[in-house]
Amino acid sequence: MVRTTPPRPVDVVALFPALAAHARSTTRLHPRPGAPAATHSSVGGPLLWPADEPWPHCDDPHEDVSDPADPAAVRRRRAILDAAWRRTPRDEDLRITDAEQAEIDALEEAEAPELDGRPVAMVPVAQLYRRDTPGFIGPDGADLLQVLWCPLDHADLEYCPRVAVRWRRAADVATALDAPPEPLAADEHYLPVPCVVHPEPVVEYRYGGLLPEDLDGEIEEWEEEAEHSYQYDLSIAPGWKLGGFASWHLTDPYPMDCDDCGTPMELLLTAASSEWDGGSGSWRPVEDAAEPETDALFGPSEPTGVQIGRSYSLWVFYCPRSFDHPVKTAMQ
Ligand SMILES: [Zn+2]
Ligand SMILES: [Zn+2]
Structure with a gap:
């Protein structure tokens, strides 16, 4: 099923024509739990990885990590709870057997x-094939973008996962890796539920605080009387997405410059805690609004199980001068 963002509640460029110079396309990924294969685009799914290429590991000392979990225990607990949710009629207490509850208790006690x-x-x-992804970002020869992270907190990264990015040509993967190594321990909020994606391009407008001052002022003045918010309804799409604009509502904007060459960086990928928010929920796809919320552990508004900080997003930036320069992240 495709996912379709509803039209914005007002045509903001008709109100503020100068905004046209601050528009950009982004691709909402619309991840939903599924069973993607390595030959599919996915969030949290298997990567098409050359068997003879070392799998990325994080060498951080991880001294500040509190209470990490055993990844296998997290997945098992999620499977038990998801099955219980799916068999429970609406408005009833969760139907879970004593044996299942006992297993969950034991899994929660188990230490990594x-x-x-x-x-x-x-x-x-995330793994995105160029063929599936309007607005694909990567070197000319590449048709596959792969994003990984170390699923633990890192004190030097605002207590977020450490991200690694690879671009490759799928045809270059002669023999694919069967099963990647598992992390010894993980924060369960950094273990994405395997999801299929439904990429959809939408138009975004630059974060208000980064617009020319007079334009930002005009919009703020309009908002005082309007029923809609530029920040939440009109400018930047929530949820997992490729490209587009970053939002800086948590900290106010700060420069994201490449550590190698100083070039201002551009947004590559957003890993989000939720797919829509901000009161009105105006970004909820029409298909999800038409269907009742599925009674599963991970419904359409929080499909990936990923939680960044207090329901924030992790914004991954790349250097537009060279895809070989290291990516950087910010939490907003
Ligand atoms: Zn790490
Ligand atoms: Zn650079």
Whole structure:
């Protein structure tokens, strides 16, 4: 099923023609739980990875990590709870058997092995094929973007996962890796539920605080009387997306310049805690609004199980001068 963003509640460019110079296309990914294969675009699905290429690991000492979980235990607990949710009629208490509850209690008690400074295998976060993804971002020869992260907090990264990005040509993967190494331990909020994606291009407008001052002022004045918010309804799409504009509502904008060459960086990928928010929910796809919320553990508004901070997003930036320069992240 496709996912379709409803038209914006007002035509903001008709109101403020100068905004046309601050428009950009982004691709909402609309992840939903599923069973993607390595040959599919996905969030949290298997990556098409060359068997002879080392899998990325994180060498951070991970000294500040509190209470990490065993990834296998997280997945097992999610499977039990998801099955229970799906068999429970609406408005009833969760139908879970005593045996299932006992297993969940044991899984929650189970401790992850001590890291002892050992490197942690990264986990698949997103895989996007150029053929599936309008507005694909990557080197000319590449048709596959792969994003991974270390599923633990990192003190030097605002207590967020450490991200790694690869671009490749799918045809170059002669023999694909069967099963990647598992991390020894993980924060369960950084283990994405395997999701299929439904990429949809939409138009965004630059974050208000980065618009020319007079234009931003005009919009703020209009908002005082309007029923809609530029920030939440008209400018920047919530949820998982490729490209587009970053939002800086948490910290106010700060420069994201490439560590290698100083060039201002551009937004690559947004990993979001939820797919729509901000009061009106005006970004909820029409298909999801038409269907009743599925009674599953991970419904359409929070499909990936990923939680960044207090329901924030992780914004991954790339250097437009060279895809070889390192990516950077910000939490907003
Ligand atoms: Zn790490
Ligand atoms: Zn650079």
